[in-house]
Amino acid sequence: MSNSVGMHTLGLIGGGRMAEALISGVLTARLFEPEQICVADPDVTRQDHLKRYYGVRVGLVNDEVVRASDIVMLAVKPQVLADVLRGMGTGIGHRLVVSVAAGVPIGRLQEFLGSQTLIIRAMPNTPAMVGAGMTALAVGPGVGPEAVARVQQIFDAVGKVVVLEERLMDAVTGLSGSGPAYIFLAIEAMADGGVKMGLPRETASMLAAQTVLGAARMVLESGQHPARLKDQVASPGGTTIAGLHRLEQGGLRAVLMDAVEAATRRSQELGN
Structure with a gap:
């Protein structure tokens, strides 16, 4: 397979519907093979579903997903994000973090993960589940164009993508x-x-x-x-x-x- 994203592993913290849409999209687009995707989710039913339908690696704890991944995607609700982030900072290193938690700014994420952490904030919408999503990306400090292109490819697999200044992300949330x-x-x-x-x-x-x-x-x-x-x-x-x-x-x-x-x-x- 030609891995056009050019990375080894995509890790998802959270295996809900948006995470599943992204998994389905990147597999269909052949950006990853199933063994290159690992998911941590506390719900055993979700674990079984993702493993059965997509063949991805599941059941891993958060720290294991971080260590195994080049891109770490935070696909959890904003209300539980702080609990998820606690203790993750030391293991992030130079990995790229992508957050789909609505309303949580990059600065808040850096408070937990460190000011040098490479972060892209994403706001997709639910039509991503049928490949017709609309995603806006806001790029954090230090993130290079190659990393942005990689993340754009991931969300391109489930719809359309735009890159905007972070100050506009709340308006994106309110609209799309x-x-x-x-x-x-x-x-x-x-x-x-x-x-x-x-x-x-x-x-x-x-x-x-x-x-x-x-x-x-x-x-x-x-x-x-x-x-x-x-x-x-x-x-x-x-x-x-x-x-x-x-x-x-x-x-x-x-x-x-x-x-x-x-x-x-x-x-x-x-x-x-």
Whole structure:
């Protein structure tokens, strides 16, 4: 195999759904072989699942994963991150640490791991589980372009990647991190509208979900502003402009903007 990432082992502290999405993605992209991935997770059920489906090494304690890995990925909830980090500092050495813990700044990680630790902060979202994720990376001090490229390859395997200044990461959390939940709610509401108008539930859900998927692809692939694409659908005196008028009456734009702002501020609070 040609290991295009150019490293020996990827270690994951935490084996939850995001970790599984990344494992599946990098194996599919052939960035690693299963024996090059090791996972530490306290849940024996998760250990068995990851070993059975992906053939990766599991059941290792955190320190063993750190020692065995070139890249250490912290794939745990922010609430338990401090407990995970305690005692890890001396074993990190020159390894690259990637944190997907929402709202936890690089400076806070360095308080536990040491100011010289090489850290990249990542904010992926749940569509990574189907290879359609959106990840933002913030690069810590001393991390070179080769290491950044390696981490980009990992997240490229589950979707799209952007590199931003860390000060923007809370806004990323509020938009793309929390955003899938906003869209799930919109899909549910659109489907409910279809049901109200007589469509079968399953059909209405499929119509709504595929409509959102198709609209998103048009934005990404056409390069056109969403407003222009919207105008192309809304013909004079037609059905679409009637629906858009009702959405404007309901304040949809302002509500979505407020949702992003509220989630961003909550991310800032968690980081503090």
